[in-house]
Amino acid sequence: MKVTVDEDKCCGAGQCVLLAPEVFDQREEDGIVLLLDAEPGPDQHALVREAAAVCPAAAIEVTEDA
Structure with missing residues (x-):
């Protein structure tokens, strides 16, 4: 799994944390x-x-290993 975040999209809701x-x-x-x-x-x-799914700004992207 690889995780990336888009800081420009993030609204600071904190659900991921x-x-x-x-x-x-x-x-x-x-x-x-x-x-x-x-x-x-x-x-x-x-x-x-789950964090990616509940992110209100869709700022978290998860790429699964092939």
């Missing part, structure tokens, strides 16, 4: 998403998929 705090964080000054782990381990995959 609540779901997968080992993969996502937020900037202090404006709440915009910070990607901590672009290739999270298998134990994080379900949480990352």
